[in-house]
Amino acid sequence: MLPFGIAGVACIVAGGLVAAVTAPAATEHASWAAAYLVLVAGVAQVGLGVGQALLAPGSLSARLVAIEVAVWNLGNAAVLAGTLLGATPLVDAGGALLVAGLALLLRQARGSAAPHWPLLAFRLLVALLLVSIPIGLVLVRTRSG
Numbered sequence: 001m002l003p004f005g006i007a008g009v010a011c012i013v014a015g016g017l018v019a020a021v022t023a024p025a026a027t028e029h030a031s032w033a034a035a036y037l038v039l040v041a042g043v044a045q046v047g048l049g050v051g052q053a054l055l056a057p058g059s060l061s062a063r064l065v066a067i068e069v070a071v072w073n074l075g076n077a078a079v080l081a082g083t084l085l086g087a088t089p090l091v092d093a094g095g096a097l098l099v100a101g102l103a104l105l106l107r108q109a110r111g112s113a114a115p116h117w118p119l120l121a122f123r124l125l126v127a128l129l130l131v132s133i134p135i136g137l138v139l140v141r142t143r144s145g
Helices: 002-025 028-055 062-085 088-109 116-144
Strands: none
Touching: 002 028, 002 062, 028 062, 028 088, 028 116, 062 088, 062 116, 088 116
16 A cells, blocks of 8 residues: 555645746646646545455555556556546556556456455446546547547
8 A cells, every 4th residue: 555655645746836836927837737646646646546455355565566556557647647648648658557457457356355345446446536537548539639
């Protein structure tokens, strides 16, 4: 859980800094980037890390967790950079990495003996993210084109 927590909190702080720095001359992209950093790269990442820690049926290898954190954060970085640069293929690659990261996380929660509500909350978070990724990809195309 710790790597997800550290990276997630760093993204939340980064989102707050983006909001503070761009507040005097806020643009649509700046507001979106701040919200994305806080909500998707930050809060969702913390939730995914906590969920995996609670639900994994056994101990997780440090290597696997490092891969999951790297995939999630590279995906978010690609979505952010691609959106801000108007590079739709980069946004698409980021979206694909996010889906891959969610698949890795879901795989680790299989066979969980955890109580029902944490499993349900984790699955709802993953479902929300899986629904929002294609919506975001469509919105990038409608805003840039």
